[in-house]
Amino acid sequence: MSDRDERYYAAQLNMQTCSRRGLFRGLWSGVSKPVKTQAGLAAKRTVPRPPTAVDEGLLTRLCDGCGKCEEACPQRIISMIESQPTLSLDGGACTECGECQRACPTLALANTSPDKLPFTGAIATLSGMCIRQMSAPCQSCTEACPHQAIDTVNRSIAINTDKCSGCAQCRVACPAHAIQMVMQ
Template identity: 40%
Template sequence: MSDSRDANYYRALLSHRSVSRRGLLRGLFGAGKKIQQQIDESVIKRSDGRPPQAVAEALFMHLCSGCGDCATACPYGIISLQNNRPVLNIDFSACDTGSCLKCTEVCSTGALSFDIVADTSFNPIISSSCFGRRDASCRMCSYSCPPAALTFDALNQPIIDETDCDGCGQCKTACYHGYISLEPGIPRLTN
């Protein structure tokens, strides 16, 4: 009996031609929420670092011509081309996201833009073997962090402020024990 009620209900609902204001707004806002969810789900996460000031990944992949001008302009030699796309290698030198940005200056396609906050999309991961976790004898990573995004709490646990960390890699290069690794994440495009 409930099946016939359901069928009658849907038949009456579909034959109803006028839309209430509430129904119209619910439909419009519901569609907006669904579109926002699809956009959030479609954020592309790279498996490697991005040049600082790179636009959103999908647009970056479309705009970047793979010319290599950014790699040539980088005074630290950390940008290289792999499959005609620039990637960062911050193993032995860090990116000066605060003042250099030579890569953005030479980019003619708009894939790198001064309108975007400088962020390489790298996230520092600090090993449990870190000497700074044991006592305050080593804080080289914290001292070398230009935006002061890496600090240690009273229990010697590292705290990374993700809103301030730009993925420059200064902490990794300062750690002479090799207890910091950088893993690609989702870049900050705005402050």
């Protein structure tokens, strides 16, 4: 087993131990607080990350802050903030090229389960005026979305948040600047 695999599994095990501790703490602290599941214990992502980043708790353990993903990103949207990779989706979009994951020497960006959509932690929302409201035949966002998460509906659009990976390609494509990325 390679050194990086050992680090990954050690971190996973550590997470599971923490989860079990959390479960018992929950049981002993009465019913006023809901008992959290292992998934529920995952720290909430507060900033967008590269789309294959592992859960926040695990990321803290696995990422050593080397910045190789930042150097590898062809879109130049990764910045190391507090020694962890953060995406700037206001300045561009993630093409989900996978270069950051390939450049990462640890398994911090190795969340590639086949049944899990890549996810930056942000989702697209319609926040301005879609020009379809003025009968323009625009479908730029629909065409730009790599996950078919946007449908055109009458004089607007509908974003399916379950399919959205938070890549921001629709935001960049929208000629009316009507789409914003917000943290889920």
